[in-house]
Amino acid sequence: xxxxxxxxxxxxxxxxxxxxxxxxxxxxxxxxxxxxxxxxxxxxxxxxxxxxxxxxxxxxxxxxxxxxxxxxxxxxxxxxxxxxxxxxxxxxxxxxxxxxxxxxxxxxxxxxxxxxxxxxxxxxxxxxxxxxxxxxxxxxxxxxxxxxxxxxxxxxxxxxxxxxxxxxxxxxxxxxxxxxxxxxxxxxxxxxxxxxxxxxxxxxxxxxxxxxxxxxxxxxxxxxxxxxxxxxxxxxxxxxxxxxxxxxxxxxxxxxxxxxxxxxxxxxxxxxxxxxxxxxxxxxxxxxxxxxxxxxxxxxxxxxxx
Amino acid sequence: xxxxxxxxxxxxxxxxxxxxxxxxxxxxxxxxxxxxxxxxxxxxxxxxxxxxxxxxxxxxxxxxxxxxxxxxxxxxxxxxxxxxxxxxxxxxxxxxxxxxxxxxxxxxxxxxxxxxxxxxxxxxxxxxxxxxxxxxxxxxxxxxxxxxxxxxxxxxxxxxxxxxxxxxxxxxxxxxxxxxxxxxxxxxxxxxxxxxxxxxxxxxxxxxxxxxxxxxxxxxxxxxxxxxxxxxxxxxxxxxxxxxxxxxxxxxxxxxxxxxxxxxxxxxxxxxxxxxxxxxxxxxxxxxxxxxxxxxxxxxxxxxxxxxxxxxxx
Numbered sequence: 044x045x046x047x048x049x050x051x052x053x054x055x056x057x058x059x060x061x062x063x064x065x066x067x068x069x070x071x072x073x074x075x076x077x078x079x080x081x082x083x084x085x086x087x088x089x090x091x092x093x094x095x096x097x098x099x100x101x102x103x104x105x106x107x108x109x110x111x112x113x114x115x116x117x118x119x120x121x122x123x124x125x126x127x128x129x130x131x132x133x134x135x136x137x138x139x140x141x142x143x144x145x146x147x148x149x150x151x152x153x154x155x156x157x158x159x160x161x162x163x164x165x166x167x168x169x170x171x172x173x174x175x176x177x178x179x180x181x182x183x184x185x186x187x188x189x190x191x192x193x194x195x196x197x198x199x200x201x202x203x204x205x206x207x208x209x210x211x212x213x214x215x216x217x218x219x220x221x222x223x224x225x226x227x228x229x230x231x232x233x234x235x236x237x238x239x240x241x242x243x244x245x246x247x248x249x250x251x252x253x254x255x256x257x258x259x260x261x262x263x264x265x266x267x268x269x270x271x272x273x274x275x276x277x278x279x280x281x282x283x284x285x286x287x288x289x290x291x292x293x294x295x296x297x298x299x300x301x302x303x304x305x306x307x308x309x310x311x312x313x314x315x316x317x318x319x320x321x322x323x324x325x326x327x328x329x330x331x332x333x334x335x336x337x338x339x340x341x342x343x344x345x346x347x348x349x
Numbered sequence: 350x351x352x353x354x355x356x357x358x359x360x361x362x363x364x365x366x367x368x369x370x371x372x373x374x375x376x377x378x379x380x381x382x383x384x385x386x387x388x389x390x391x392x393x394x395x396x397x398x399x400x401x402x403x404x405x406x407x408x409x410x411x412x413x414x415x416x417x418x419x420x421x422x423x424x425x426x427x428x429x430x431x432x433x434x435x436x437x438x439x440x441x442x443x444x445x446x447x448x449x450x451x452x453x454x455x456x457x458x459x460x461x462x463x464x465x466x467x468x469x470x471x472x473x474x475x476x477x478x479x480x481x482x483x484x485x486x487x488x489x490x491x492x493x494x495x496x497x498x499x500x501x502x503x504x505x506x507x508x509x510x511x512x513x514x515x516x517x518x519x520x521x522x523x524x525x526x527x528x529x530x531x532x533x534x535x536x537x538x539x540x541x542x543x544x545x546x547x548x549x550x551x552x553x554x555x556x557x558x559x560x561x562x563x564x565x566x567x568x569x570x571x572x573x574x575x576x577x578x579x580x581x582x583x584x585x586x587x588x589x590x591x592x593x594x595x596x597x598x599x600x601x602x603x604x605x606x607x608x609x610x611x612x613x614x615x616x617x618x619x620x621x622x623x624x625x626x627x628x629x630x631x632x633x634x635x636x637x638x639x640x641x642x643x644x645x646x647x648x649x650x651x652x653x654x655x656x657x658x659x660x661x662x663x
Binding site for chain 1: 415416417420423424426427430433434437438439440446447448449450451452457
């Protein structure tokens with residue numbers, strides 16, 4: 044299995060980042076997940092965190108190194124994540140369970156499988172054209188698809204942010220599944236939150252990915268979406284992969300899992316809010332680091348005092 | 350929204366063993382207080398409190414730090430530690446002495462020896478245009494002793510300017526405020542970007558700072574600019590503007606009657622835009638200043654006489 048992957052999450056202009064993203068892969072299987080905690084609901088980021096963490100852990104329990112049935116895995120993982128959020132709320136006597144959107148994708152044997160609840164999207168792109176895309180669980184979006192209102196009208200529709208399926212809600216989530224989608228070299232799979240696709244005209248995302256250079260195109264798309272989001276830009280998160288031919292020459296920055304041990308996983312979870320604008324995560328300074336620095340300085344002061 | 354100003358701790362506030370007397374200065378990165386220790390000796394306490402990240406409101410001791418700023422706040426603390434580390438190792442009469450470092454109110458504090466006196470900046474303001482050559486030579490030769498000690502410890506000050514040169518009541522200078530200590534330089538963290546004082550920073554400190562270009566010559570540019578400021582009673586043209594269009598009048602041309610040619614040439618030498626053309630070490634500069642020092646009084650004396658005669662004729 045060989046692919047190039049890039050993920051990034053930004054707070055936009057919001058005080059907190061309620062988006063959570065992660066990917067994990069074994070030798071034979073790749074899993075990616077994006078969750079957008081719902082603001083307005085209590086602890087949106089908690090719901091997103093639980094969903095991403097739960098699904099990643101479930102993947103690591105079951106992919107040894109392959110999943111028996113990727114669709115069954117996705118169904119179980121998303122439904123169980125929903126219940127894990129409800130349990131969290133019940134344990135803490137929260138008046139209302141926190142909620143999150145969720146889109147997750149599995150790639151195994153060069154076939155992609157995905158499932159989603161809410162309005163975080165997955166795009167499968169081939170040669171700059173959309174091969175497949177999730178349908179948002181949003182009445183406004185469905186009205187656009189059915190030709191009842193125009194895309195422009197949807198942008199200003201009062202219910203544009205309302206979704207009818209999510210994890211953690213009062214009713215069980217409606218989860219939609221994709222078809223089995225065989226991937227070819229150069230295909231791009233892209234998962235993102237509405238902070239990314241919302242502000243962008245519909246043709247921008249596939250066009251940006253036509254080069255297949257996800258390492259460059261992903262941050263460029265995020266920049267564009269953030270700029271268009273303006274003063275009120277929502278949290279933006281995106282994971283994108285470019286699928287590679289296993290036998291091709293090494294592409295710069297690509298991951299090859301050929302030599303991975305059967306039972307190992309590589310996981311990348313962006314769980315914590317980053318400083319606004321700082322693209323690089325800052326090295327964390329713990330309480331112990333601070334105490335140590337102070338002790339060192341005081342020792343030096345004593346040593347060099349006459 | 351521009352960052353708001355932080356509210357300082359109130360007079361009388363007990364901060365560990367120190368009692369706050371009053372605020373001495375307020376910067377974007379920190380607040381400096383005059384305080385007294387348990388034995389009633391005065392100290393200067395610097396509080397790490399970048400106002401873009403942490404805000405203290407009236408009546409509170411603890412600043413409020415937005416969750417997304419916690420990492421950056423802590424990161425900036427590292428730069429503050431860097432300053433403490435740099436100073437802790439230096440014990441020199443012309444470099445500010447750190448006495449203690451501690452943690453309180455969710456931030457960190459650096460306790461420094463408090464000196465009675467004023468900054469060179471204040472001195473320049475008070476004595477506009479009447480600073481004598483002997484004063485400049487005395488202050489800067491001592492200051493260079495301190496700076497040499499700093500460079501010996503493989504540190505650069507990087508923010509030498511008249512307001513960071515403190516004059517004790519006995520007239521001896523102390524180099525203060527090592528807040529720009531090198532760590533801050535190599536990193537691109539916009540919230541904590543160090544503010545250089547235009548006019549005193551060397552050209553290689555502007556824009557895309559290339560770490561390998563910084564050296565003793567960088568501080569030496571600032572020393573030259575500070576001497577120039579003593580003569581002009583104003584900051585010289587900023588180096589980045591000089592790179593575009595150099596309008597800085599050479600000291601040699603500007604004050605030929607007031608200061609010795611030797612001193613003026615030395616100032617111009619320090620302020621060369623090309624760092625390779627400046628004195629390459631503090632020692633080289635000290636040597637240059639000392640070598641011809643003996644011939645200086647005669648020149649100033651004659652120059653002064655000429656000026657007086659001219660004034661009489663007018």
